[in-house]
């Protein structure tokens with residue numbers, strides 16, 4: 001009888017002891033990992049971040065538009081590839097963080113309102129369609145070997161330090177348009193696409209954008225090239241270059257871009273002229289020099305939303321990523337998803 005009681009006692013003891021021992025072991029293991037990963041403070045080391053608990057949008061299905069393959073990725077893992085494809089890595093960390101916020105917001109905006117654009121995927125890697133994305137392998141191939149790890153860590157840092165955060169207006173993810181260089185002043189969507197209904201997209205001015213190579217450019221066409229390009233779109237086009245008013249800017253937008261410009265008997269919007277002549281933006285001057293037409297262009301891109309070089313300029317002036325976002329998107333909040 002005593003033996004039975006002793007056995008029973010031992011069984012009960014084991015039932016309690018074994019889980020306790022396991023717990024201690026696991027706790028020790030975690031602590032070891034934590035110790036190993038605790039910040040090693042060199043410039044290039046990626047600081048460690050607590051993984052964000054994405055409840056609803058933890059993964060996204062990415063369509064590779066060239067192969068048609070669909071890949072499921074963790075949202076932030078996906079964003080490493082977006083941020084490194086969309087912004088130069090030598091930009092300030094706060095600018096890269098702003099780009100990470102924009103990219104995560106855009107992703108959520110697409111995931112929530114895909115409109116059946118991609119049937120089995122949330123988003124694709126074609127910048128013309130959704131947003132650019134590059135694999136780590138392809139990205140590394142474009143960087144010098146001695147800066148690959150350092151560059152990648154900077155991207156990972158920008159994404160991880162903003163994990164879970166998006167830009168909202170009235171509690172909803174914004175349509176986070178961005179472009180390369182605003183030329184000092186952003187544009188409203190109405191003047192680019194004719195649409196409206198984005199109260200957070202206004203004309204805002206940013207100092208320091210002229211310090212970037214994206215700020216100014218030139219395009220020179222012969223008069224016959226110009227005629228050919230306009231005729232391809234407007235078959236009725238005629239022009240007499242000897243007339244003083246052969247080319248005339250008729251109207252500017254509030255941001256200083258061209259709203260309407262007249263070439264001979266045809267009126268073009270600035271945006272249409274940009275497309276026809278392959279200009280970097282709709283902010284340009286035009287002059288005739290002999291049989292040449294010279295366009296002098298300011299800025300790069302449609303000009304709506306965040307300017308990337310503007311973000312970098314603001315970061316250099318001491319703005320953090322939230323300041324940058326609130327500079328370019330009026331009345332927005334940074335919120336957790």
Ligand SMILES: [Zn+2]
Nearest residue numbers: 123124129130
């Ligand atoms: Zn797409």
